[in-house]
Amino acid sequence: MPELPEVETIKLQLKRKILNKKIKEVIVEDKRLIKGIPAQKFKSQLQGKAIKDIFRRGKVLIIKLEESLFLIIHLRISGWLTLSQTREKFSRLLLKFADNQVLNFCDQRVLGEARIVRDWRSLPIIKNMGPEPLELKKDEFVKLFDGKRTKVKPLLMDQNFLAGVGNIYAQEILFCAGIHPQRSAEKTKKEELEKIYSCLISILKDAIAKKGSSVDTYRQIDGSQGNYIPFLKVYQREDELCFKCRRPIKRKAIGGRGTYFCSHCQK
DNA sequence: AATGGGACCTGCGCGC
DNA sequence: TGCGCGCAGGTCCCAT
Numbered sequence: 001m002p003e004l005p006e007v008e009t010i011k012l013q014l015k016r017k018i019l020n021k022k023i024k025e026v027i028v029e030d031k032r033l034i035k036g037i038p039a040q041k042f043k044s045q046l047q048g049k050a051i052k053d054i055f056r057r058g059k060v061l062i063i064k065l066e067e068s069l070f071l072i073i074h075l076r077i078s079g080w081l082t083l084s085q086t087r088e089k090f091s092r093l094l095l096k097f098a099d100n101q102v103l104n105f106c107d108q109r110v111l112g113e114a115r116i117v118r119d120w121r122s123l124p125i126i127k128n129m130g131p132e133p134l135e136l137k138k139d140e141f142v143k144l145f146d147g148k149r150t151k152v153k154p155l156l157m158d159q160n161f162l163a164g165v166g167n168i169y170a171q172e173i174l175f176c177a178g179i180h181p182q183r184s185a186e187k188t189k190k191e192e193l194e195k196i197y198s199c200l201i202s203i204l205k206d207a208i209a210k211k212g213s214s215v216d217t218y219r220q221i222d223g224s225q226g227n228y229i230p231f232l233k234v235y236q237r238e239d240e241l242c243f244k245c246r247r248p249i250k251r252k253a254i255g256g257r258g259t260y261f262c263s264h265c266q267k
Numbered sequence: 268a269a270t271g272g273g274a275c276c277t278g279c280g281c282g283c
Numbered sequence: 284t285g286c287g288c289g290c291a292g293g294t295c296c297c298a299t
Contacts, residue, residue, distance in 0.1 A: 109276045
């Protein structure tokens with residue numbers, strides 16, 4: 001559920017708070033979160049290192065440390081980060097700084113991951129990742145669809161096609177563009193793809209401005225919810241009225257994913 | 268190449 | 284009240 005706007009929010013907020021702080025102590029509450037190396041080694045590599053930069057690629061948060069080490073955090077479905085004085089209920093990994101602030105990697109379902117690498121660009125998830133939507137021009141976006149025979153919705157969610165869009169924003173983008181979630185890419189005209197592009201950009205920007213959607217466990221780093229939920233037009237609004245035509249919103253499992261849409265406004 | 272399913276996980280909300 | 288079940292969505296992996 002943390003998609004691009006949520007991870008971007010976390011990035012911006014963390015950047016204001018923990019840049020140049022030194023990690024004093026590392027507590028691994030659940031080893032399943034730590035990938036690639038044993039938890040002991042993970043801890044010793046982080047110990048004493050200062051945070052030099054924080055950035056994002058798709059849904060992946062990348063924290064640059066001293067000595068060219070990178071802490072890679074993927075929140076997957078149910079992860080979130082907080083910066084506080086204490087541990088949280090679902091804290092799985094804690095980084096304590098010298099000023100006693102604690103960066104909590106919380107994750108209800110323990111599907112997230114943390115790893116340390118030197119060459120983050122060669123991580124498979126990064127290496128194969130599609131372009132950043134907010135760095136993409138309209139004609140570049142349209143061109144991505146050349147020769148694609150898949151349905152538009154799974155394409156938008158395919159991280160190797162386009163980075164950062166997940167199930168929630170894909171649905172919102174398609175509603176905005178008036179495109180049915182089962183529409184195939186090859187039957188989508190250039191003008192429609194351009195409409196999808198403008199919806200993609202405006203929705204992502206708006207969601208970032210509102211600090212993300214706390215549909216489930218996602219939180220801002222102070223623990224408060226994101227503010228975009230009241231602006232969701234279809235997601236989790238089954239049987240509620242479409243804001244455009246006042247007909248009830250439908251829900252259907254498409255490609256194994258819960259999908260909300262208006263069958264009148266989306267063709 | 269595209270699609271479908273299962274696996275990874277846990278907690279919540281529902282119906283009985 | 285309590286239990287079992289279905290569901291939630293990101294990614295990877297395997298089979299068709």
